[in-house]
Amino acid sequence: MYSCFSLFSIAGRALIFYTMGKGVGRLGLKGKMVFLALAFIVFIDRVDGNIKPTKKNSEDDKKAELLNRPPIKSIQSEDGDIIDCIDMHKQPAFDHPSLQNHIIQMKPSYDPIIDTTMKKEESSMAAISQLWQRSGSCPVGTVPIRRIQKRDRLLGANSIQKYGRKNPYVIRASNKTENQDIKHIKTRTSYYPHVNRSDALLLTQGYHCIGAKGDINVWNPKVESDDEYSTAQIWLKTGPSSCFESIESGWVVNPSLYGDRQTRLFSYWTVDSSKETGCFDLVCSGFVQTSHEIALGASVDPISVEHGPQYYISIYIFKDTNTNNWWLQYGDKINIGYWPAEILGLLKQSATYVEWGGEVYSSKIGNPNHTTTAMGSGHFAWDLFGSASYITHIRILDYSMSLKYPLWVYASSEEEYCYSALFYQRGYIMEPQFYFGGPGWNPILCP
Ligand SMILES: *[C@@H]1O[C@H](CO)[C@@H](O)[C@H](O)[C@H]1NC(C)=O
Numbered sequence: 001m002y003s004c005f006s007l008f009s010i011a012g013r014a015l016i017f018y019t020m021g022k023g024v025g026r027l028g029l030k031g032k033m034v035f036l037a038l039a040f041i042v043f044i045d046r047v048d049g050n051i052k053p054t055k056k057n058s059e060d061d062k063k064a065e066l067l068n069r070p071p072i073k074s075i076q077s078e079d080g081d082i083i084d085c086i087d088m089h090k091q092p093a094f095d096h097p098s099l100q101n102h103i104i105q106m107k108p109s110y111d112p113i114i115d116t117t118m119k120k121e122e123s124s125m126a127a128i129s130q131l132w133q134r135s136g137s138c139p140v141g142t143v144p145i146r147r148i149q150k151r152d153r154l155l156g157a158n159s160i161q162k163y164g165r166k167n168p169y170v171i172r173a174s175n176k177t178e179n180q181d182i183k184h185i186k187t188r189t190s191y192y193p194h195v196n197r198s199d200a201l202l203l204t205q206g207y208h209c210i211g212a213k214g215d216i217n218v219w220n221p222k223v224e225s226d227d228e229y230s231t232a233q234i235w236l237k238t239g240p241s242s243c244f245e246s247i248e249s250g251w252v253v254n255p256s257l258y259g260d261r262q263t264r265l266f267s268y269w270t271v272d273s274s275k276e277t278g279c280f281d282l283v284c285s286g287f288v289q290t291s292h293e294i295a296l297g298a299s300v301d302p303i304s305v306e307h308g309p310q311y312y313i314s315i316y317i318f319k320d321t322n323t324n325n326w327w328l329q330y331g332d333k334i335n336i337g338y339w340p341a342e343i344l345g346l347l348k349q350s351a352t353y354v355e356w357g358g359e360v361y362s363s364k365i366g367n368p369n370h371t372t373t374a375m376g377s378g379h380f381a382w383d384l385f386g387s388a389s390y391i392t393h394i395r396i397l398d399y400s401m402s403l404k405y406p407l408w409v410y411a412s413s414e415e416e417y418c419y420s421a422l423f424y425q426r427g428y429i430m431e432p433q434f435y436f437g438g439p440g441w442n443p444i445l446c447p
Pocket residue numbers: 173174175
């Protein structure tokens with residue numbers, strides 16, 4: 001398995017081959033060829049996930065076919081999605097080299113720790129249903145998987161090898177966008193801005209987190225180009241900004257992944273800043289799903305209305321301390337599935353920082369022509385409830401085994417005049433809220 005740490009072992013292999021290669025000098029031409037072929041195979045063998053590199057684009061269709069499994073039942077959703085009910089034991093997770101002998105954990109070994117002090121305001125409502133559920137349901141023993149259709153890949157600029165993956169997180173060395181906020185936060189945390197990405201976050205650090213939750217307000221921000229995306233999510237991370245491990249969930253508008261601009265529920269993981277590993281939903285191997293009710297990648301419904309009804313999704317990610325699997329819980333009671341310990345590195349122990357907020361991916365970030373892709377509702381954080389996007393009921397779980405509000409939080413935005421971040425609390429008793437987002441490009445503030 002690739003991780004930030006196993007990269008060293010690959011460097012080690014390279015060295016061994018180099019040393020051996022000196023001996024190869026004494027071999028004839030045939031021997032040299034055999035040696036090179038062997039070396040090549042070992043390197044290719046290290047490519048993670050179920051998709052190995054191919055040279056021919058014509059093979060993409062066949063590979064896309066392979067990504068879809070034979071369904072026990074299929075459900076045609078009103079929004080054009082097809083949801084396939086797949087035998088739980090034949091889901092993509094088991095293609096992962098580390099999960100060949102994995103035994104499914106059907107449910108967490110204990111009920112997740114809940115916060116009894118948490119009161120939900122009536123000013124907003126949970127969006128727990130998914131549109132496809134109106135057209136049918138998957139039987140127990142199967143998991144609903146969103147079928148990859150041709151339109152998904154036609155829109156996407158990405159090749160099939162990169163389908164379902166993020167581009168790597170590369171630290172951005174820029175003088176222009178680095179405001180005082182970022183400078184301050186860098187000295188206190190392992191946080192750095194990344195190439196092609198703009199974040200507005202609330203972050204906490206200094207705990208050994210084994211859980212984090214939040215209620216995420218649901219919107220449908222504008223996404224300018226097909227190869228851009230906009231999220232509202234929770235990250236649990238460990239490791240330095242140049243090579244971190246992360247498990248994530250929330251909603252996203254991501255045309256190159258889903259073929260349209262609907263707001264969709266997603267999960268994601270990586271153990272090396274998305275350099276070699278990582279996967280959205282069940283598009284490639286890793287995440288093990290156990291729920292027959294919720295489909296990752298399916299659209300979230302309904303969407304909040306400006307100065308009208310506000311909807312949110314509840315996301316709770318917590319580690320099962322008996323198995324070290326990280327569970328993803330949705331809507332306060334549905335365990336969707338888990339990221340198995342086998343695919344994780346240091347995250348097996350704990351997350352050392354947690355972030356809540358939004359991320360925009362675009363190659364037009366940090367350029368003179370900023371992208372018009374919006375974050376959150378498309379309104380700035382200072383517009384507050386009913387207009388700006390929020391995350392509330394922010395909690396972490398540490399080894400004290402009680403869900404708590406983190407004592408130290410920091411709200412930060414990389415480009416505060418494009419996407420802003422505001423931590424807001426009315427009095428000490430009220431539930432704190434994190435507001436974030438913005439329109440991206442605008443002629444006065446974010447040209
Ligand atoms: C940042 O500024 C320094 C000195 O002002 C300069 O040498 C460097 O090239 C700049 N870096 C970028 C990425 O613009």
